[in-house]
Amino acid sequence: MYFKKMTGQKCYLSPIDENDAEKYTEWLNDLEITVNLGPLYGSILNVDKEKDLLKELSKNHNYSIIDLETNELIGNCGFLEIDNLNQTAEIGIFIGNKNFWNKGYGTEALVLLMDYGFKAINLHNITLRVFPFNERGMKCYEKIGFKLIGKRRESLKRGNKVYDIIYMDILNKEFYEKNIDIYQQ
Numbered sequence: 273m274y275f276k277k278m279t280g281q282k283c284y285l286s287p288i289d290e291n292d293a294e295k296y297t298e299w300l301n302d303l304e305i306t307v308n309l310g311p312l313y314g315s316i317l318n319v320d321k322e323k324d325l326l327k328e329l330s331k332n333h334n335y336s337i338i339d340l341e342t343n344e345l346i347g348n349c350g351f352l353e354i355d356n357l358n359q360t361a362e363i364g365i366f367i368g369n370k371n372f373w374n375k376g377y378g379t380e381a382l383v384l385l386m387d388y389g390f391k392a393i394n395l396h397n398i399t400l401r402v403f404p405f406n407e408r409g410m411k412c413y414e415k416i417g418f419k420l421i422g423k424r425r426e427s428l429k430r431g432n433k434v435y436d437i438i439y440m441d442i443l444n445k446e447f448y449e450k451n452i453d454i455y456q457q
């Protein structure tokens with residue numbers, strides 16, 4: 273069951289429903305998806321494990337991304353590592369239903385979550401990590417206004433290659449300068 277917590281033009285963000293564990297398990301066993309997702313690429317995931325994981329994720333600011341028109345689950349996004357003292361957090365996202373890639377859903381879901389993060393959780397700085405071969409991800413983050421802050425050198429192994437991990441961040445005021453036309457304060 274889904275609830276409209278943050279609503280955009282294409283999708284809305286809902287609290288996680290742990291009954292979706294099977295769908296998530298399907299997506300998180302797809303290497304084309306998990307190649308972009310840190311340790312999930314090299315880990316074993318089944319429905320029981322995913323149910324426990326969803327239970328844990330739903331205790332924090334993690335949300336399901338739901339297509340507004342069809343009410344279909346298409347992915348997940350959330351904040352990791354919220355630091356209330358320093359008002360910082362890291363953001364993460366994946367769209368598991370590949371039919372929804374490149375249609376603006378990822379950008380809108382992140383804008384919704386970030387607007388909520390800046391206003392309701394009182395964040396000041398949001399950071400993320402992205403892998404250098406994930407051009408779609410980087411384009412999406414640049415559109416929102418994320419800026420490159422640095423690279424952790426040779427910290428990612430995929431196949432026989434070693435890559436730098438890219439770090440990006442954005443401040444509250446930069447986000448609203450770029451996205452003010454979409455989400456008025």
Ligand SMILES: CC(C)(COP(=O)(O)OP(=O)(O)OC[C@H]1O[C@@H](n2cnc3c(N)ncnc32)[C@H](O)[C@@H]1OP(=O)(O)O)[C@@H](O)C(=O)NCCC(=O)NCCS
Pocket residue numbers: 305308309347365366367368372373374375376377378379380401402403406407408409411412
């Ligand atoms: C990364 C992800 C969240 C982006 O969401 P999305 O809905 O597909 O992205 P959007 O449609 O909002 O934006 C993608 C942009 O990248 C562009 N793009 C796609 N492939 C590209 C490529 N190879 N090179 C450059 N740009 C590319 C698209 O054209 C689009 O830009 P535009 O709106 O100016 O045309 C989603 O694709 C996803 O979940 N992928 C798998 C998991 C993942 O990578 N998660 C993020 C880990 S950091």
